[in-house]
Amino acid sequence: MRLSAKAALLSTSAVLGAVIIAAPAHAESPQIGVSPEISRPAAPGSPGNFTGQVQSRSLFGATDHLEASGGEVSFEPHARTAWHTHPAGQTLIVTEGTGWVQEWGGPKQVMTVGDVVTIPPDVKHWHGATAVDAMTHIAVAEAVDGSRVTWMEQVGPEQYYL
Structure with a gap:
């Protein structure tokens, strides 16, 4: 049995209408969030974790989906x-200046603006x-299991200036 184009269209419309009617009118969905810079003040780096003058600013934290x-x-x-x-590794994106990164037992490596360090x-x-x-x-x-970093x-x- 072959449906006419009009019958097929009416049948499809009825199915779609039923789906739309069955869907809740105001389903909960994630909202886009904007975090103004002023809401994220910089703070000095902890002397136990840093040497010298360091300022740190949280940009974003973990969420239900990240x-x-x-x-x-x-x-x-x-x-x-x-x-x-870092138990899951770390990514650094250099946005200003020039820095160094070094793996235990390896040479210091230069990192500059635009570099991505994995x-x-x-x-x-x-x-x-x-x-x-x-x-x-x-x-x-x-x-990983609630931990992002292990400080040593x-x-x-003698290590820094080599």
């Missing part, structure tokens, strides 16, 4: 993180400004 968090970290010349690891999970490393340049980066990391010992002058 496990990652991100922040903007600004380092004055000579400033740096302590040695640390640090694998559980790799012991540090990052910060060079001895003469300030540097700012965006840092993004995911949590400070990077000493």
Whole structure:
């Protein structure tokens, strides 16, 4: 049995109408959020986790649909993180200046504006400004079992200036 075009259209319309009627009128859906910069003040980096003048600003935290968090970290010349690891790794996006990043046992690497640095999970490393340049980066990391970072010992002058 073959339906006429008009019958097929009426049949399809009836099915679609039933689906639309069955759908709730105001289904809950995620809303777009805007976080003005003024709502995210910068704070000094913790002396236990940083050496030198460091300012950190949270940009976003984990949500129901995203496990990652991100922040903007600004380092004055000579400033740096302590040695640390991230259970799910870390991504750095350099937005200003020139800095260094170093994996435990490896050479220091230069990072400059526009560079994206990918640090694998559980790799012991540090990052910060060079001895003469300030540097700012965006840092993004995911949590594993509620932890994003494990802080370790400070990077000493003998390691930093080598």
